[in-house]
Amino acid sequence: MAVGRTGRYLLRACMLAGLPAVLAACEGRQSALDAAGAAARDILVTGWALFVGGTVIFLAVMGLALYAALARPERFPGRLSWVVGGGLLFPVVTLTALQIHEFGLARRLAVLAPDPALVVEVTGVMWWWDVRYHADGADPVRGANEIVLPAGRPVELRVTSADVIHSFWVPSLAGKIDMIPGHVNRLPVVAERPGLYRGQCAEYCGAQHALMAFDVRVLPAGEFDAWLAARRRPPPEPATPELARGRDAFFAVGCHACHAVHGTAADGLVGPDLSGIGARPSLAAGTLPNRVETIAAWIQAAQHIKPESRMPSFDVMDGDTLHAMAAWLESLK
Template sequence: MVWPGRHRGGFTTAPATAPTAARSVPPPVLPAAVLALVGCEGRQSALDAAGVGAQEILVTGWILFAGGGAILMAVMALALYAALVRPERFPGRRAWVIGGGILFPVVTLTALQIHEYALARRLAMLAPEPALVVEITGYMWWWDVRYRVPGQEPLRAANEIVLPAGRPVELRVASADVIHSFWAPSLAGKIDMIPGHVNRLPMVAQRPGLYRGQCAEYCGAQHALMAFDVRVLPAGAFDAWMADQRRPVPEPATSVLARGRDAFFAFGCQSCHAVRGTEASGLVGPDLSRLGARPSLAAGTLPTRVETIAAWIQGAQHIKPENRMPSFDVMDGETLDAMAAWLESLK
């Protein structure tokens, strides 16, 4: 596997893990490690619910898990009892078959089905006139985001979704090419993104923080590198964020940043990308107006830093093959540094 190194030197190969390391772990430790990893909480964990939808899904999951475990224990206990005792000491064999084999599954599964139907209905309940609509379009392999507030011009962003805590939001998702699936497990359930069709998902984020989402439908070679960040802000901070996002980007503060901005236009980047307050208004690629404030670059592929931005500009096709960003390996190092610094300054 290769990872981006300094842009002038291309890429460096990550040191391989010694093959004897895995064999040195005692066998009983491996299952315990797997179970520990499965149970970990984090910003992309369905076990760390921070939204109303995710909380209801988590409760239902625990109900199913506990119920399934109880049924398994009961069945194994009955099987053990039947195997150890004499047949004449096992009364009511016909009743056990009818009650345990027919009535109990029918009643239990019907109750669970009714509960799940009611849950799905609650999770899909849409507000008649949502105060905030976030339109998300999946591309191979990035996310185009537009915020729509009644009476205001739409606000465009990319690969990061910012939401207000405690306020209902309606997500409207679609795809521009193949089927994708939008999933932020800490906040809500997953929903498919289908070309030519808009699906709607209400969401209420409860706890401020930074969460991670992922495309959950295989969509091509770089499906694994199609992630996004969800930043949940307190309601007041979100309003301030929205107002700040509508302002044009500031003028370059130094000659280096000015050189980077000029290089951005000299190499034709404005043909694909937009930067608010400048002549760049491209729609083919992600909006870069606040690139430096986003936690990650290229749909979760790299952390956002000057070095990684430079590496991405120079070797996008090496880092994420077959994406629509060509590798610009023709500019000199100082120009590349300046352009990366200017993009990182857009916050």
């Protein structure tokens, strides 16, 4: 059925009315439109300038093209001047100014502190993230699939890869940076607003690339100091017989051969560090929400949930033992 002129106008009006809702849907904890860091804000301002400027230029060019097509030749004087000015001088001046601005922006985004108080090493692994915190000259604190940062303090991220090329990207905090095997790239970050943000590998890296995400938790500076101090302490003894059973099962099954839990005999380096895993928002690099049931499901059927990952499926435990192990891991805050 043909749509009349009135119907077309109504359709366009509805599309324009819905544009704010579409833009609002682009906000959230993984959105370049929701800048919560100094670098992300500079990138966002430049992006909006390009978008608005490009829109104005497009409308001006289309308007001139329409006028040239409809107006009589004698009413369009100086045609050669329009071609030289609009087709040569304007692009040269505009693109040169834009390039100078972008060179300056890239230079500002890459400025590194001579002696950063906090260095966070992030290593991309198929398909998870190994994280180490270096602060105050103390031994590094290891984590995985989550990065915790202090609000308002400059932090230097040092990123690399253990296997293939990955790309580190937290759109709400900073721009993308490649993670290259055998090479360390450095990215300064200042998170300005406490909150929970989401990062993602932005370079295709294999079968589970889409399930290689991570969380960034930005805490007030004082809370971050308390968190880092707590992470250096061993976990408390299990509070219930079930948790004690789960801890014993963790070692009996051999999980400690691949995973580490700070303050225990588990010191494996092959898989993610599980210290404080219960406090992380997600599990298996952003694949599952983090709770006892999903931890148990991940242990039992990792290859079904995330095929080709290096986590094998442990389906040899009875249900009670599996639940106890998941509960003990969830208790590690």
